[in-house]
Amino acid sequence: MTSKPSQTLIAILAVLIIIAGVGGYFAGSSAVPPPKTVTSVVTQTVTTTAAAATVTVTTTVTKPPQTVTVTVTATPTPPITLPPPEAIQIKIGLLFPLTGAWAPLGTDQMTGARIAIDMINEQGGVLGRYKVSYVIADCKSDVAVATAEAERLITMDKVQIIVGSYASPLLLAASEVAEKYKTIYWEVGAITDSATLRGFKYLLRPQPIGGDFGFQSVLFIRDVVAKSLGKDVKDLKVAIIYEDGPYGTSVAKGNKLMADKLGIPVVLYEGYPTAATDLSSLIMKLKAVSPDIILHTGYYSDTVLFFRQAKELGLKFKAYIAHGAGGGLPATYQALGKDMEYMFNVDPPSPYLKYEALEPDVREALLKFIEKFKAERGYEPMTHAHMGFSHTWILLTKVLPQAIIKYGSVTPDTIRMAALEINVPEGGTTMGYGVKFAPPEAPEDTLLGKVGRVESPQLHVGQNVLSYPVVMQWREGRLLVVYPEKFAAAKAVVPLPPESPYAR
Structure with missing residues (x-):
C-alpha cells in the first residue's frame, strides 16, 4: 500500500516555490525570459562628386527596453584616374x-x-x-x-x-x-x-529643327497674337512666304501643318528663289489678300529686299514673324534701321532671355x-x-x-x-x-x-529632341525673348505700333 504525502509536507513545498519565485523577481532579469532580438540589414548606395560608395547599415533593435545599434561599412569606388x-x-x-x-x-x-x-x-x-x-x-x-x-x-x-x-x-x-x-x-x-x-x-x-520653328510661330499666334488682337484664331488671316531651299521649305511646311491643325486660315502659301532680286510680284499678291500676320522664312539678302520693296509698295500688316537667318541678323537691323522695330523672329534664344x-x-x-x-x-x-x-x-x-x-x-x-x-x-x-x-x-x-506631328511623327537620329526655338522681338536693336513665358525677358508688343511704316 502506498501512503499519501502528508498535508504538512505539501504546504512546506508550496511555500518554498513561492519564496524562490519572489527572490528571482527581486534578483533582476536572471529570472525573466530574455527579450526577443530583431536584426534588419539595409543596403544603400551613396553617390558623391568624387566617387560612388556602397554603404551597408546594420540595425539591431532590442525590446523592451528599446536599444538601437547602427554599424556603417563603406566600400568606396576607387577614384577616377584621368589620362595625362x-x-x-x-x-x-x-x-x-x-x-x-x-x-x-x-x-x-x-x-x-x-x-x-x-x-x-x-x-x-x-x-x-x-x-x-x-x-x-x-x-x-x-x-x-x-x-x-x-x-x-x-x-x-x-x-x-x-x-x-x-x-x-x-x-x-x-x-x-x-x-x-x-x-x-x-x-x-x-x-x-x-x-x-x-x-x-x-x-x-x-x-x-526647321519644322519646329514653323510650329512655334503658329503656337505663338494662338497664345499671344490672337489674344492681343482680340480675335479668335479662326478669324485671323495668315500668309506664309519662304525661300524655296531646304531651310525655307522645312519651316513653311511646319507653319502650314500647325495652322491647319489649329484652324487658322492661310490666305497665301508661296515660295520664291533664294537668290531672288525682285519680290514685287509676291508683295502685290500679299496686298491683294491683306493678311493680318506674315510668316516669313528667308536669308539676309531676300529679307532686306522684302522689307524695302514692301515699304515702297505700301504693304501693311499687324504682325510679322520671321524664322531665323535674315530675321535675326544684326546686319538686317543695320540695313533697315527702325523699320525692324517690333518685328518678331523665331530662333533659339538670343543671349537676352530670363537669366534666372x-x-x-x-x-x-x-x-x-x-x-x-x-x-x-x-x-x-x-x-x-x-x-x-x-x-x-x-x-x-x-x-x-x-x-x-x-x-x-x-x-x-x-x-x-x-x-x-x-x-x-x-x-x-x-x-x-x-x-x-x-x-x-x-x-x-x-x-x-x-x-x-502626332499623326506622322518624324524619326530623327542624332537630333537633340529636347531643343525648341523661342519667339523674340526687336526692341531698340536687341532681340528680346518674349515667348514662351518661362524664358521671356519682355512682353510682346502686338499689333505693330502706329510709328511703324508697315502698321495697319
Whole structure:
C-alpha cells in the first residue's frame, strides 16, 4: 500500500516555490525570459562628386527596453584616374561661310563657337587639363567648297570633330563627307529637318529643327497674337512666304501643318528663289489678300529686299514673324534701321532671355561670352552668335568630359557614345532647353514634333529632341525673348505700333 504525502509536507513545498519565485523577481532579469532580438540589414548606395560608395547599415533593435545599434561599412569606388594631358588630343574644324552671301551670319556663328573654345582653354581646357586646338575653314557660301573643305579638315588636318555650318545646304553636303569618314559633324546652326532623318551615326545636332520653328510661330499666334488682337484664331488671316531651299521649305511646311491643325486660315502659301532680286510680284499678291500676320522664312539678302520693296509698295500688316537667318541678323537691323522695330523672329534664344531660368554656372558662362563677343566684334551678340557659342559649349562641357571620364579617349566613336548618354535638363544650357540626342536604335521626334506631328511623327537620329526655338522681338536693336513665358525677358508688343511704316 502506498501512503499519501502528508498535508504538512505539501504546504512546506508550496511555500518554498513561492519564496524562490519572489527572490528571482527581486534578483533582476536572471529570472525573466530574455527579450526577443530583431536584426534588419539595409543596403544603400551613396553617390558623391568624387566617387560612388556602397554603404551597408546594420540595425539591431532590442525590446523592451528599446536599444538601437547602427554599424556603417563603406566600400568606396576607387577614384577616377584621368589620362595625362599629353595622352588626349582634341582638334576641331570650324567650317562656316565667312565670305559670300551667308558670311554675315556665318561669321557671327563661327565667332561664337571659337569663343567657346577660347573660354574652355582659359580654364585649362576640357576638365581643366585637356587643351583644344582648332582649324578655321571658309566654305565661301558654296556647297561644293563646303564638301571639299570638310574632306580637307578630316584627311589633311586630322580633326576628330567638324563644328559648322550655319546654312542647311552646307550642312547636308558637308555631313555626307563626315559620315563617309566616320567623323563627328556637330551642327550648331542649320535647321532643315531632313538632315537628321537620314539615319547618320556621326551627325549630332543640338540645334532645333526647321519644322519646329514653323510650329512655334503658329503656337505663338494662338497664345499671344490672337489674344492681343482680340480675335479668335479662326478669324485671323495668315500668309506664309519662304525661300524655296531646304531651310525655307522645312519651316513653311511646319507653319502650314500647325495652322491647319489649329484652324487658322492661310490666305497665301508661296515660295520664291533664294537668290531672288525682285519680290514685287509676291508683295502685290500679299496686298491683294491683306493678311493680318506674315510668316516669313528667308536669308539676309531676300529679307532686306522684302522689307524695302514692301515699304515702297505700301504693304501693311499687324504682325510679322520671321524664322531665323535674315530675321535675326544684326546686319538686317543695320540695313533697315527702325523699320525692324517690333518685328518678331523665331530662333533659339538670343543671349537676352530670363537669366534666372538658367543654372548659375551656365548663366556665368553666357555673361562672359556676351562681354567677349562685344569686345571683339564691336556689337552685341545676337541669336546666331549665341547658337555658335552655346552649342559648342555643350560639346566642350557635357560631351567631351563624358568621353574622357568614361572611355578614356577622344575619338569620333567615344564622342558619339558620350553624346548619346547625356541628358541635360532645362536650364542646363545657355539656350535654356535641355539636351538628349536620339540614338540610331531608337529614332525619336522632338518635343514640339510630338505636338504637331502626332499623326506622322518624324524619326530623327542624332537630333537633340529636347531643343525648341523661342519667339523674340526687336526692341531698340536687341532681340528680346518674349515667348514662351518661362524664358521671356519682355512682353510682346502686338499689333505693330502706329510709328511703324508697315502698321495697319
